[in-house]
Amino acid sequence: MLRLIQISAGEFLASCLLTTIAALSLTTEALSAEVVVKTLNSSPGGPMVFDPAFVKLAPGDSLRIVPTDKGHNIESIKGMAPEGAPAVKTVVGKEETITFDKEGIYGFKCSPHYLMGMVALVVVGSNRDNLEPARAVEHGKLAKKRFDPLFAQVP
Secondary structure: OOOOOOOOHHHHHHHHHHHHHHHHHHHHHHOOOEEEEEEEEEEOOEEEEEEOOEEEEOOOOEEEEEOOOOOOOOEEOOOOOOOOOOOOEOOOOOOEEEEOOOOEEEEEEOHHHHHHOOEEEEEEOOOOOOHHHHHHOOOOHHHHHHHHHHHOOOO
């Protein structure tokens, strides 16, 4: 037996809206994100910084490194990446995009300004297997001072 259900126009529109929102959220979850990281000579956080210096990504997401101030790059720090992850070293002063497929903790430096503490920490996904080895890597005084609060943000 077929039974008819009566709903008001408002209930119908609300139902359509909820269905549309649900469909859009499924679509946007499937898309990869891109986070812009600027290289700066100075900021309220101090001289020679990545902005932001802490980034959380999902596997497949990307960082777009924007040389807002010239003379900077981003390079992997030995011992601060998941096993098997490719090393990264961008060209100084050139905008580049890095895609992260492997979950874990990644530590980066600006090669010319590492001694001045220009570092960044990227967390990809939920795997934390390399957290303690990454935290144990030795750094100069300024880089260590900047890494400590970055590691404190790791969920």
